[in-house]
Amino acid sequence: MIEHDALSATREAYDAVADTYARMFRDTLRDSPLDRAILGAFAELVRAVGDGRVADLGCGPGHITAHLGQLGLAAFGVDASPAMLALAREAYPGLRFDEGSMAALDIPDGALAGVLSRWSVIHTPPPEVPVILAEFHRVLAPGGHLLIGFSATEGPDHPTQVFDHTVAPAYRWWPDHLSALLRASGLAEVARLVTEPEPTDKRQFQGVQLLARRA
Template sequence: MVEHDALTATREAYDDAAPTYAELFRDSLRDSPLDRAILGAFAESVTASGAGEVADLGCGPGHVTAHLDELGLAAFGVDASPAMIELARQAYPGLRFEVGSMAALDIADGALGGVLSRWSIIHTPPQEVPAVLAEFHRVLAPGGHLLIGFSGSEDPTHLTQVFDHAVAPAYRWWPDHLAAMLRELGLAEVARLVREPQPTDRRQFKAIQLLARKG
């Protein structure tokens, strides 16, 4: 199956890259005030809704999960890469990290107050993304919030565009298209952060983060 092959290839690629990836991104939020701002807004929205735990899906080495914990959320991490989860457990032994797939989460319906997905859908084949988004919707409680980050496409005539990611093949999305997919599931867009590419960026893509609320 296409999705199985993609997931296996991505898992193996991130297993191989885990130590280097962890070293590169361990302090990434320190130099990213816009990321800290949108994560702060997400945390305040989840807290205000008064609903449950927060899952950081595609948590990698766990640094963002730890940041959510510092913001006062009951956060845990899930990643398909066992090597990433092992690094996260070593770095943050007080937090919970689990190996798992975003397409089939071992989480009860409506159990979460928040779902964070930072650049974790980009390796999913586009035809499989609606099912992943539906899984995000399933595990969120009514009033819960989703914050999803991805690389933005510049061409509305191409809703997705493949690009050569450093670790595994990946896809960019036209943001209005992804927002519409969320809306069809019952996840209403609350806010959108668009970060323009910077001269130091390896790839000159817009970074999009959508904050949405489950009705």
């Protein structure tokens, strides 16, 4: 199971900054055409599986969940932070937002056509990430897709690295290493998007989004 102290600390940290976080990130997709593109591709794949039901795990203030809904998906959000969920419910009253842990989702086996995890695994200690990936696999229907985002390390000699995240301790991953963990969990990578940081970014890390499919 995921270390309870780490999850509690992350929840408390995001509760404390929820208002600031929502103001900073609510409009990020507006200036991110590549993010919109891969979310659009994800949505098209998800719509082809069952009823297009998708969970946005680590949904924060709910702006990405709402975007998925605009793309025609039956999207709902899950987050560990009650303060974040309160903001999401206020901003998007027509959508569903649940409190929960990615390591133990209150979702039936094979119920989802898609799982979105945008930078939501970065606060999980690396030895515990396979538990979360196994949950992603469990809740996805055969043929369902996962889109998972994270920050990259400098190279294969550093499969994971801790970094100074403003809110809570966080980890970067070498993409091939995380892809191998996905494969071991029964989720085969089908595409990846790698983006370079802007010169003005505080952290000069590549952003990576892996698209994987459950067999």
